[in-house]
Amino acid sequence: MENNTPPTARYNTKKMANKARGKKPSDPTKVKVVWDNARHDVFIRICLDEMRLGNKPGQTLNKAGYENLEKRFELEMKVHYQKDQFKNH
Numbered sequence: 001m002e003n004n005t006p007p008t009a010r011y012n013t014k015k016m017a018n019k020a021r022g023k024k025p026s027d028p029t030k031v032k033v034v035w036d037n038a039r040h041d042v043f044i045r046i047c048l049d050e051m052r053l054g055n056k057p058g059q060t061l062n063k064a065g066y067e068n069l070e071k072r073f074e075l076e077m078k079v080h081y082q083k084d085q086f087k088n089h
Contacts, residue, residue: 033085039077043089046072060087 035043046069050056055065066083074080 030082030085031079033081033089035089040089042073042076043069043086046076 047056047061050061050065050068053065053068055062055068061069066086069086070081070083073086
């Protein structure tokens with residue numbers, strides 16, 4: 001069976017379907033994360049410290065661990081990343 005719908009109509013339908021699923025547009029206030037070696041090393045060091053403090057009871061950091069990670073990372077690197085940006089890394 002052929003799809004005779006023009007490509008733009010298919011795109012708009014997909015875009016509308018994403019809205020229906022509750023996908024939010026990206027936050028314009030978020031800083032784009034660039035993981036260079038220095039930032040990666042700081043991230044790993046802080047995560048290891050939080051793990052040693054008991055803020056990683058399972059596979060991921062708990063709420064206190066992520067809050068400490070955000071604060072310490074911002075103090076050391078002078079840039080604020082949000083919890084979901086750390087989770088994606």
